[in-house]
Amino acid sequence: MKALSIKQLRKTYKGGFEALKGIDLEVEEGDFFALLGPNGAGKSTTIGIISSLVNKTSGEVNVFGYDLDTQLVDLKRQIGLVPQEFNFNQFETVRQIVVNQAGYYGVSRQVAHERAEHYLKQLGLWDKRDAAARMLSGGMKRRLMIARALLHEPRLLILDEPTAGVDIELRRSMWDYLEEINKQGITIILTTHYLEEAESLCRNIAIIDQGTIVENTSIKRLLATLNRETFILDLARDDDAALTPQLEGFTMRQVDEHTIEVEVEKSQGLNPVFEQLSAQKINVLSMRNKANRLEELFVDLVERGRAKQTTAGAK
């Protein structure tokens, strides 16, 4: 079953700005789906329309078979939204915020209190249950928004940049939690600027730019299209001789005395690099990608998409 189905979705804001130019998108039930795009690409507008915070201009939106135009109440029950910006009452306590949200979905106060304890404990906020939301740290506020979105037990969780401004340790623990609830059957749609996040969490991906979908595929298939990667190698010699590595057949740039950047085609592999360096008595101390693999593809796809639009516009 499709958790989300979007057909020819368009949004033109007052003033004429066309945020969405007829996008089509499908997300399978149980999927962990990434919606990526640069700032102003149309991600938040798409999410806003799905969660009925933004009125669409035209097109169809279905969530678990419920139509946005004719079955709005049932559609809303399926969705939990974690917005990009903190949008809770800063003067209410953590518990009041989550219990009230459950009440808006018709969850009785007693059940809401039980669920609040469950989710606040899972997200490490139980100790702060009676603290005013404004007293929480940024990371805690993000987790509060996740707890709030889960209290009515939605089937589709939409997270709009949930880890923005969150430290690495907390981000990792949030990833673990999201993976866990996805395994329990909740379909997740995630927008993020951390492409590493999308790569490690999501199975499928759509890239949106300037109101159009420029790519919609699985992460595996997308990464398979990556032909070239840039690696950074930290080098050292056993003797005191100067470090002047030479690599035939590769584009190389010396960053500093002990570091080089090497572009490697997929067909070439890394073995020849190590062999040539070894022959020059140079040891490779460590190696890393210059950029996240997905990031290289993302930039490439967005640029290609824009070039295509420019060409179409010129015609």
Next chain:
Amino acid sequence: MGAAFNFTALKTIWIKECTRFLRIWVQTLVPPAITMTLYFVIFGSIVGERIGEMSGRPYMEFIVPGLIMMSVITNSYSNVASSFFSAKFQRNIEEMLVAPVSTPVIIAGYVGGGLARAMIVAVIVTCVSFAFVENVSINHLGILVLTVLLTSTLFSLAGLINAVYAKTFDDISIVPTFVLTPLTYLGGVFFSVSLLPGVWETIARVNPILYMVNAFRYGFLGVSDVNVGVALGVIVAFNLVFFVTAYTLLQRGVGIRS
């Protein structure tokens, strides 16, 4: 959607609204008590003694219903206007918009909050009046209760409409300052409109607050400058117009959906 669901959602909004104004009780419940005490002292005790009687009642007794109604009007209005605008401003109105809460339930929840605050303030002001008036008699409890509930509902709806259109905090203080206060002062709180000369009395009768104050005064004292049936009809008509306006605005997402 079932009645149980709507009731839970309504109860949630109402509890949230009541919690809000009770949390800041120093800003919401104490000022009306102080303001009304000053009115009783200045207009009732000091000026009132020189005036004598109004509509056959001691002046102090005459102004009690008007002052209670004035508190009800301002508190209903400002409660809903500031709460709904704050929810818009902080964007926590989105909590309700993403949920399957119907527009009438949202309206009823906010109006319920306005009513609760207005009733608490009305009780406080009535208690304050006991310190100044020896006999506070009730002539017609049914009309008194009906008038105060309908008036509070009306101004809660008006506050909601104001908050929907408001873009800044200034926008929610303009109407109370430039419309509500003058109309309340000219609505017969401190005087009987029959004292006004010809044309001014006719103009005064266009003021809807006159009908609310007089219907309420009738419930208390049994005296009124207007026909009580007409007064209640006017209040009900305004309620209907304001409800339809608020419903249409929220349903269309004016000021809350892009």
